[in-house]
Amino acid sequence: MPVALEIVSPEKLLLSRNVEMVVIPASEGEMGVLPNHAPMIVLLRGGTIAIHEGGKVTDRLYVSGGFAEITPERCTVLADEAVPTSELSRAEGERRLSAAEAEYNATDKNDVPSLDAAMDRMQSARAMIEAAAA
Structure with a gap:
C-alpha cells in the first residue's frame, strides 16, 4: 500500500503520485512517512524532501519551509517554495x-x-x- 504524496507551492502543484516512502525536513528533524502513519500536521524547516520508490531515493526537492499534513494514506506538503535539487x-x-x-x-x-x-x-x-x- 503506497502513500499518496502531493507537494504544493503557492504557484502550482509540483508533484502528485503514489510513493513507497517520503522523508521530509520536519522542524524537529528528518521524518519518514510510510503507509499507516499516525495523523499529524508538522511544521517544515528549510531542507530536502527525499522520495523513495523501489527501495531507493528517486527524487529530491528543496523546500524553504511550510507545513505537511499526514494521514495514514497521504502526505500533503504545503511548501513556501519547492524546487527540484537539480535546478538549485x-x-x-x-x-x-x-x-x-x-x-x-x-x-x-x-x-x-x-x-x-x-x-x-x-x-x-x-x-x-x-x-x-x-
Whole structure:
C-alpha cells in the first residue's frame, strides 16, 4: 500500500503520485512517512524532501519551509517554495544566506520574533546551499 504524496507551492502543484516512502525536513528533524502513519500536521524547516520508490531515493526537492499534513494514506506538503535539487543554484543560496545574516545582524536583539524569522531564513539558505552541492 503506497502513500499518496502531493507537494504544493503557492504557484502550482509540483508533484502528485503514489510513493513507497517520503522523508521530509520536519522542524524537529528528518521524518519518514510510510503507509499507516499516525495523523499529524508538522511544521517544515528549510531542507530536502527525499522520495523513495523501489527501495531507493528517486527524487529530491528543496523546500524553504511550510507545513505537511499526514494521514495514514497521504502526505500533503504545503511548501513556501519547492524546487527540484537539480535546478538549485549554490550562488543563489549564498546570496540568500548573506541577506539573512545581514538582516539578523541589523535586527534589535530584543525583538525575538524578528530574530527567529531571520534565523529561519539563514537555516533555509544553508539547506539550499547544501542541497545544491549534493
